[in-house]
Amino acid sequence: xxxxxxxxxxxxxxxxxxxxxxxxxxxxxxxxxxxxxxxxxxxxxxxxxxxxxxxxxxxxxxxxxxxxxxxxxxxxxxxxxxxxxxxxxxxxxxxxxxxxxxxxxxxxxxxxxxxxxxxxxxxxxxxx
Numbered sequence: 001x002x003x004x005x006x007x008x009x010x011x012x013x014x015x016x017x018x019x020x021x022x023x024x025x026x027x028x029x030x031x032x033x034x035x036x037x038x039x040x041x042x043x044x045x046x047x048x049x050x051x052x053x054x055x056x057x058x059x060x061x062x063x064x065x066x067x068x069x070x071x072x073x074x075x076x077x078x079x080x081x082x083x084x085x086x087x088x089x090x091x092x093x094x095x096x097x098x099x100x101x102x103x104x105x106x107x108x109x110x111x112x113x114x115x116x117x118x119x120x121x122x123x124x125x126x127x128x
Contacts, residue, residue: 047112
């Protein structure tokens with residue numbers, strides 16, 4: 001049975017940091033392209049980070065240099081460390097795995113879609 005538990009959301013002031021985590025059972029993150037996407041009201045869904053089976057990583061331009069994605073294969077955990085948060089980062093964040101539509105252009109993640117597994121979502125609110 002597949003289960004994903006997502007945690008770490010909350011509210012923070014601009015410039016602050018938060019860490020999101022997803023722990024999965026029923027599948028291994030190391031076996032899939034995995035990542036994080038976010039959805040803000042009135043905006044399109046945006047893939048923010050991905051890590052592939054070979055460990056290659058890419059980020060959306062909007063978060064590059066501020067967010068760090070990592071994977072702990074022993075604990076089957078996917079983590080997103082978010083630093084220097086901005087009000088534009090306010091959104092519902094979802095971890096995902098088994099993503100089949102992944103576009104990386106000049107090293108920048110531009111699409112992360114058609115994912116087989118995802119977390120329940122966690123809200124990040126950044127106040128300026």
